[in-house]
Amino acid sequence: MRRVRRLDLDGEVQADLNSRQATADLQQKDGTLDVEAEWKHARQTTSLVSVLGTLRRMMGDRQRCMYCLDSHGTDIEHFWPKKPYPERLFVWPNLLLCCTECGRFKGHDFPLSNGQPLLLDPTAENPWQHLDFDPPTGNIVAKFDSDRNDYSEKGSKTVKILHLDRREAMAAGYQKTFRRLVRMVEEALRQPSPSADSLITHFREADDHGLLGWCFLGSGQNEFPFRELRTKHPVVWDACLRALEL
Ligand SMILES: [Zn+2]
Structure with missing residues (x-):
């Protein structure tokens, strides 16, 4: 999403x-x-x-x-x-x-809770506040909410209703996109001063599944190689964040 x-x-x-x-x-x-x-x-x-x-x-x-x-x-x-x-x-x-x-x-x-939908509306909110991506399986799962010490209720219901954690073809599609994004960041990290413009252009072309939201705003920012891009090249990271309007 x-x-x-x-x-x-x-x-x-x-x-x-x-x-x-x-x-x-x-x-x-x-x-x-x-x-x-x-x-x-x-x-x-x-x-x-x-x-x-x-x-x-x-x-x-x-x-x-x-x-x-x-x-x-x-x-x-x-x-x-x-x-x-x-x-x-x-x-x-x-x-x-x-x-x-x-x-x-x-x-x-x-389902509703206090009159509010428990299904995510991608035109009204950032789905990655409630969802997580699991790279090894390619599944979309509910995000753990540390404030509540439980999984996001909205994330859990959305995953359950749309079967986001048990659709093989969909998981394969997410994994393929994720591998492309990882390769792009790895390539950028090999350069002494990576170009934000080039990364942004390639990201836009590659991100069929909205995973950049997870990589830059969700749990992905703490995982390799996005963590390295964020910590070693903060200017490039910020430029990507601004340009990608996630
Ligand atoms: Zn669909």
Whole structure:
């Protein structure tokens, strides 16, 4: 996962979503709202095609799923599921880009704690505050929260719901990306004065899985070779941190 910056929708598209939501709210009030039918109908319109286009742009050239970052994002996903929460059916911040597999795993599973979701929303927070990467297996696991002396509850639920610690193909993808990032840092460390610009360019091209967030902000900063880059070349480290906007 990575922190995803949400783009603004085109003005007309946003106005259309607002109007659809207002209609849905009225129908919900008088008991005539058919969530599935409303969504299915809306999905055929140019507005929702544009919404999907904006979600894909948010994910760059490879247009990967916002949850797993491994498979192609094909569907518009309702973070708060549409059936129990029709008041968010056409609300832009509730819409994500998702692959078929993540959509299937999530289903209607959406646990709350004190009214707040326990599933991570990558457009609203930095996932690496709750998640950890395990290089030997390539799995994504819950992060240990030393303040609570327990694993992050949000991280644990997210891993469980999306099966992030038991998807072989996904783990292999994360490991491949991680090895590429490690090689880049090792190569930089072999030079007397590594170039931050060159590293940043290569990092951007290589980080399909959002692992730089783990390497620079998460537990990875304390592991080889990222720890060496941080301690031996702090200026390069800081330049990467600023430029990568993790
Ligand atoms: Zn996915």
